[in-house]
Amino acid sequence: QRNLERLEQAREVMRYGKLSGAVGTYANIDPSVEQYVCEKLSLKPINIATQIIQRDHHAQLMCTLAIVGTSLDKIATEIRLLQKTEVLEVEEPFFKGQIGSSAMPHKRNPITCERICGLARILRANAMVALENVPLWHERDISHSSAERVIIPDSTIALNYMFHKIIPIIDDLLVYPKNMIASLSKTRGLIYSQRVLLELMKKGLKRELAYEIIQRCAMQVWQETSDFKEVLNRDRNVRKYLKPAEIDGCFDIKYYTRHVDLVFKRAGIK
Incomplete structure (x- = not known):
């Protein structure tokens, strides 16, 4: 839609004509001639011109x-x-x-x-x-x-x-x-790190501390072959605030797509 509007604007910007003589002063041509010709061509006379527009x-x-x-x-x-x-x-x-x-x-x-x-x-x-x-x-x-x-x-x-x-x-x-789905699986659950971070903050942790805990767990996943959920479940700092069921709840992909229909609707997609 934005590009359609840009093209419309560009067309209007180009919809001008000029028949005002060699330097734009109508020295040897009446302005009415310019007006007549431009109207015939569906153009507008440019307000001020030199030899060119x-x-x-x-x-x-x-x-x-x-x-x-x-x-x-x-x-x-x-x-x-x-x-x-x-x-x-x-x-x-x-x-x-x-x-x-x-x-x-x-x-x-x-x-x-x-x-x-x-x-x-x-x-x-x-x-x-x-x-x-x-x-x-x-x-x-x-x-x-x-x-x-x-x-x-x-x-x-x-x-x-x-x-x-x-x-x-x-x-x-x-x-x-x-x-x-396979591409998402390659992260071994790391795509859910923000959700776990927010759940820890809901439990009263300051964001800096919650971030430090989740980042440390995430780095273990990068360095090892373990799963993010597995690392979280064995981390004492995480287990202190989140139960296994609460951790599992953070790994629901539908949570991230629950508003996608609204996005499609805004884009004109049914």
Whole structure:
């Protein structure tokens, strides 16, 4: 929604025209001509211009394209990370006949997400060029023109292409819940440390002391092959305040997802 609003704003910022002569003073053209032409083109006459409309308008457009593209980059990057062999929690669709690697037939690389990430870099680079086009010599040299002929069509076409590529990925994304559970299990219960910390604080412990106790137990789990719950149950300082049943209650994954439907609703997901 934020990106849609940004694109709408950028379109309005670019919806200006100028027919006010070589230096913007209407020396050889009546302002009514500018008004007439702009109306025919669904544009608004710019309030003040030199030989050109000031390039901060174009810079805002290019920065908007870069931000929107970077949002797609963010999504694609997360998919790439979650598609790593040792993680494999999600995967972009892999179609029949697709090749992951010319040398290794087993590969299922997230090639489309990688392509989106690469194009996002171009959008960001082009935005920098647009910013460099704002401070022109004596109100207008021609250095901006050659750059704009490249960056504006390249960025608009690239972003359109990125949208066309990421939509089917999101629609047909492969999701592996069992691997997600396996990833959580690799922590051997450490993901529940905050819950145990808060339970100790409810028993009257100061946060600093409760944190020290839980951190010490957590470090044992990192250094050993034991389970976090097991370490907590044999720690005298923890057992002094929490019963085994209370410790068990801290390890309920549903506690962390009890409000997730509200989050989905806010995102427009039913």
